[in-house]
Amino acid sequence: MTTLLPLILATAxxxxxxxxxxxxxxxEGVSLDYxxxxxxxxxxxLKKRPGNARCLVxxxxxxxxxxxxxxxxxxxxxDEEQSRKNFDAVRRLVAPGRPLKSKxxxxxxxxxxxxxxxxGGGHHWKSQDDPEWQTLxxxxxxxxxxx
Numbered sequence: 001m002t003t004l005l006p007l008i009l010a011t012a013x014x015x016x017x018x019x020x021x022x023x024x025x026x027x028e029g030v031s032l033d034y035x036x037x038x039x040x041x042x043x044x045x046l047k048k049r050p051g052n053a054r055c056l057v058x059x060x061x062x063x064x065x066x067x068x069x070x071x072x073x074x075x076x077x078x079d080e081e082q083s084r085k086n087f088d089a090v091r092r093l094v095a096p097g098r099p100l101k102s103k104x105x106x107x108x109x110x111x112x113x114x115x116x117x118x119x120g121g122g123h124h125w126k127s128q129d130d131p132e133w134q135t136l137x138x139x140x141x142x143x144x145x146x147x
Contacts, residue, residue: 029097029142030096030097030141030142031096031142032087032091032094032096032139032140032142033139033142033143033144033145034084034087035144035145035147036138036139036143036144036145037083037086037087037090037139038083038087039145040135040138040139040145041090041135041136041139042077042078042083042086043077044132044135044136045059045068045086046076046077047132055068055108056068056071067086067089067090067092067093068086068089068090069082069085069086090104094139094140095140096140096142097140097141097142098140099136099137099140099141100114102136102140104136104140105133105136105137105140108125109125109128109133110125110126110127112126113125113126113127113128114128
């Protein structure tokens with residue numbers, strides 16, 4: 001909880017907290033695939049979930065813990081430039097090759113499933129078996145988009 005306190009306070013006060021530094025330990029041979037991110041990970045950030053805020057609502061530029069680009073007016077997804085910026089920001093929230101050490105996966109995961117005790121937007125996944133959680137984990141493990 002102590003590592004989350006600054007993030008919780010920043011969100012509550014409407015202050016933009018800085019992104020954490022890139023993960024210091026990279027699993028040998030694991031790289032994060034941009035095309036997999038764009039096709040499979042970004043849609044998770046836009047999905048509406050009953051009882052929870054969409055990731056985009058709290059994590060877009062302008063407040064809270066921002067790492068996603070705001071959508072352009074009338075857009076339903078990000079353009080190429082915005083997607084590249086999202087990729088660069090979101091990769092700071094993961095430990096490549098190590099899903100269970102990646103804030104992107106563990107923070108919105110229910111505490112009973114091994115996640116953090118608090119997530120301001122609600123716990124999005126009740127289990128590590130959730131298909132969305134598995135999609136993010138696949139990206140963190142270095143899965144590539146089938147071409």
